[in-house]
Amino acid sequence: xxxxxxxxxxxxxxxxxxxxxxxxxxxxxxxxxxxxxxxxxxxxxxxxxxxxxxxxxxxxxxxxxxxxxxxxxxxxxxxxxxxxxxxxxxxxxxxxxxxxxxxxxxxxxxxxxxxxxxxxxxxxxxxxxxxxxxxxxxxxxxxxxxxxxxxxxxxxxxxxxxxxxxxxxxxxxxxxxxxxxxxxxxxxxxxxxxxxxxxxxxxxxxxxxxxxxxxxxxxxxxxxxxxxxxxxxxxxxxxxxxxxxxxxxxxxxxxxxxxxxxxx
Amino acid sequence: xxxxxxxxxxxxxxxxxxxxxxxxxxxxxxxxxxxxxxxxxxxxxxxxxxxxxxxxxxxxxxxxxxxxxxxxxxxxxxxxxxxxxxxxxxxxxxxxxxxxxxxxxxxxxxxxxxxxxxxxxxxxxxxxxxxxxxxxxxxxxxxxxxxxxxxxxxxxxxxxxxxxxxxxxxxxxxxxxxxxxxxxxxxxxxxxxxxxxxxxxxxxxxxxxxxxxxxxxxxxxxxxxxxxxxxxxxxxxxxxxxxxxxxxxxxxxxxxxxxxxxxxxxxxxxxxxxxxxxxxxxxxxxxxxxxxxxxxxxxxxxxxxxxxxxxxxxxxxxxxxxxxxxxxxxxxxxxxxxxxxxxxxxxxxxxxxxxxxxxxxxxxxxxxxxxxxxxxxxxxxxxxxxxxxxxxxxxxxxxxxxxxxxxxxxxxxxxxxxxxxxxxxxxxxxx
Numbered sequence: 001x002x003x004x005x006x007x008x009x010x011x012x013x014x015x016x017x018x019x020x021x022x023x024x025x026x027x028x029x030x031x032x033x034x035x036x037x038x039x040x041x042x043x044x045x046x047x048x049x050x051x052x053x054x055x056x057x058x059x060x061x062x063x064x065x066x067x068x069x070x071x072x073x074x075x076x077x078x079x080x081x082x083x084x085x086x087x088x089x090x091x092x093x094x095x096x097x098x099x100x101x102x103x104x105x106x107x108x109x110x111x112x113x114x115x116x117x118x119x120x121x122x123x124x125x126x127x128x129x130x131x132x133x134x135x136x137x138x139x140x141x142x143x144x145x146x147x148x149x150x151x152x153x154x155x156x157x158x159x160x161x162x163x164x165x166x167x168x169x170x171x172x173x174x175x176x177x178x179x180x181x182x183x184x185x186x187x188x189x190x191x192x193x194x195x196x197x198x199x200x201x202x203x204x205x206x207x208x209x210x211x212x213x214x215x216x217x218x219x220x221x222x223x224x225x226x227x228x229x230x231x232x233x234x235x236x237x238x239x240x241x242x243x244x245x246x247x248x249x250x251x252x253x254x255x256x257x258x259x260x261x262x263x264x
Numbered sequence: 265x266x267x268x269x270x271x272x273x274x275x276x277x278x279x280x281x282x283x284x285x286x287x288x289x290x291x292x293x294x295x296x297x298x299x300x301x302x303x304x305x306x307x308x309x310x311x312x313x314x315x316x317x318x319x320x321x322x323x324x325x326x327x328x329x330x331x332x333x334x335x336x337x338x339x340x341x342x343x344x345x346x347x348x349x350x351x352x353x354x355x356x357x358x359x360x361x362x363x364x365x366x367x368x369x370x371x372x373x374x375x376x377x378x379x380x381x382x383x384x385x386x387x388x389x390x391x392x393x394x395x396x397x398x399x400x401x402x403x404x405x406x407x408x409x410x411x412x413x414x415x416x417x418x419x420x421x422x423x424x425x426x427x428x429x430x431x432x433x434x435x436x437x438x439x440x441x442x443x444x445x446x447x448x449x450x451x452x453x454x455x456x457x458x459x460x461x462x463x464x465x466x467x468x469x470x471x472x473x474x475x476x477x478x479x480x481x482x483x484x485x486x487x488x489x490x491x492x493x494x495x496x497x498x499x500x501x502x503x504x505x506x507x508x509x510x511x512x513x514x515x516x517x518x519x520x521x522x523x524x525x526x527x528x529x530x531x532x533x534x535x536x537x538x539x540x541x542x543x544x545x546x547x548x549x550x551x552x553x554x555x556x557x558x559x560x561x562x563x564x565x566x567x568x569x570x571x572x573x574x575x576x577x578x579x580x581x582x583x584x585x586x587x588x589x590x591x592x593x594x595x596x597x598x599x600x601x602x603x604x605x606x607x608x609x610x611x612x613x614x615x616x617x618x619x620x621x622x623x624x625x626x627x628x629x630x631x632x633x634x635x636x637x638x639x640x641x642x643x644x645x646x647x648x649x650x651x652x653x654x655x656x657x658x659x660x661x662x663x664x665x666x667x668x669x670x671x672x673x674x675x676x677x678x679x680x681x682x683x684x685x686x687x688x689x690x691x692x693x694x695x
Contacts, residue, residue: 013519016513016515037521041317042317045312045318143268149271155284157277160282160284160329160336161282165332165335165347165348166346166527167347170343170344170345170491174492178495255317
């Protein structure tokens with residue numbers, strides 16, 4: 001569904017439902033270089049189970065217009081302005097990778113508006129290797145290859161996909177091929193430069209869930225666990241077979257963890 | 265250039281992609297899930313599966329764990345986002361067309377096609393309101409000139425039939441994309457070992473898996489693969505994928521799944537309603553073939569080159585038609601797009617017309633006389649005395665077939681035995 005934020009078209013997948021102010025809302029925020037459809041099964045579930053779902057395309061991604069936003073803080077402010085535009089006073093925010101930092105910042109900046117946050121495939125600091133950043137800056141195919149290979153558990157190319165008939169590497173590469181030049185670098189740079197984690201964590205008042213892939217090569221679970229220590233009371237779920245792309249690699253386990261979190 | 269991580273090689277993917285050892289039993293080989301349906305954990309689980317909130321299998325017409333291994337493996341070998349296995353190659357072509365268009369749509373297709381595909385496009389689909397214009401594929405502008413406002417697809421074979429014209433995929437895909445259209449190719453003759461059409465610009469492809477993918481001649485099947493690279497939304501010509509569909513919960517497939525839109529509709533509508541799915545045993549059998557594809561294809565090419573060399577120099581042979589030879593109009597294009605070889609199917613013309621062709625076929629001992637290609641065993645057919653026997657020589661010529669044209673599919677036998685068999689039969693044909 002298209003909305004208007006800052007005078008520009010902004011897209012958020014709503015699972016074919018109108019936004020109803022009487023329902024609780026979950027905002028899903030994608031990771032670097034991706035879009036709303038990365039949340040396919042999980043966002044659809046909540047959209048058909050009594051909640052407003054806003055699986056956003058951040059500016060410059062998917063169907064949302066505009067240049068990509070340069071910092072995690074700007075992305076968080078944009079998400080909060082989307083809630084303003086829809087007159088939604090409160091929402092939970094679920095973020096993956098870069099989107100998890102956006103969720104954290106949303107909860108820190110407007111604790112009265114953010115009811116819960118779930119941080120998937122995350123680490124803080126979210127440092128990106130120099131070679132990866134450099135390749136992304138040059139829009140080199142090597143950057144898309146790194147995002148694809150490191151973005152999944154090592155066994156993914158040799159194993160089965162829970163989504164029948166789909167090839168995860170091919171899907172990621174096809175998504176990245178649609179990106180405008182510079183978008184992946186923008187996003188990786190935003191992750192790499194983000195230094196507000198400690199300050200943000202100190203301001204978070206809401207329940208927090210971490211969902212970590214035990215075979216994550218991009219945000220390794222050890223780093224995710226360390227991040228969780230910064231948020232006392234945060235619940236951590238580790239999904240054994242999954243790498244960084246939790247929603248695709250372990251869609252049911254990821255969904256079950258979210259259902260449990262939102263049921264509490 | 266930045267040093268990056270590496271993808272598994274083709275040979276490794278041919279053996280492993282799509283399957284890890286069975287978590288229930290530890291089975292290393294792909295288990296044959298010979299089941300129609302799958303028990304739901306509870307009502308909530310059932311509802312979630314039906315509404316596409318969870319991944320999994322419901323009914324084997326839509327998906328099956330054994331078939332899914334084949335689908336993922338072929339998608340991995342081709343570099344696609346995913347694949348759908350079908351009852352045959354013809355079913356794969358039909359599924360592609362039926363997913364993308366309605367009555368009133370139009371296709372521009374190469375006129376150098378397998379006869380079954382020509383029948384489907386030229387006659388059968390016409391009955392359902394889908395028209396096709398056939399063009400000579402050698403000139404990419406021919407495709408451009410035939411595009412109409414209602415055109416929805418460009419289509420050709422990587423190696424055409426019977427002339428083995430090499431489809432200039434880079435040029436034809438440019439024509440397609442400039443018109444906001446996808447290019448579909450039949451990649452049966454080349455397999456992903458010899459060429460990956462998506463790397464050259466094709467958007468969709470399919471195989472008759474009956475042929476080289478299986479390689480054993482024991483199972484009929486097809487596989488339709490999507491590159492995920494065609495932007496249906498941007499094209500604006502495919503409401504089937506970009507507008508809510510009442511036939512599936514008002515789903516907008518592109519909005520729902522982005523790169524997976526085509527396959528999502530093809531599976532959720534095409535397999536559900538047309539039902540031309542693949543059986544799990546067939547998928548298992550084709551997987552056994554794919555596991556040695558990277559070993560078989562070089563031998564197919566090597567044997568073919570030896571046979572071509574022999575025939576091209578034989579006094580009883582009028583001409584040999586294969587882009588492997590410098591005299592073929594697409595020889596240079598083949599060097600560029602098919603550097604590993606032009607497969608194992610080609611034709612030659614025997615001197616002496618129909619009667620010589622018949623005598624030749626009947627004298628062969630190693631080659632099997634039948635209507636198939638891409639088997640591990642060498643195959644032969646003489647169209648003028650079999651598939652096209654009712655046609656006059658003049659009508660045959662119009663179809664690009666001579667009275668003495670013989671089609672060979674070169675197998676994996678000892679090349680010396682193949683050459684000896686052909687030599688004996690050629691001598692018999694000239695008596």
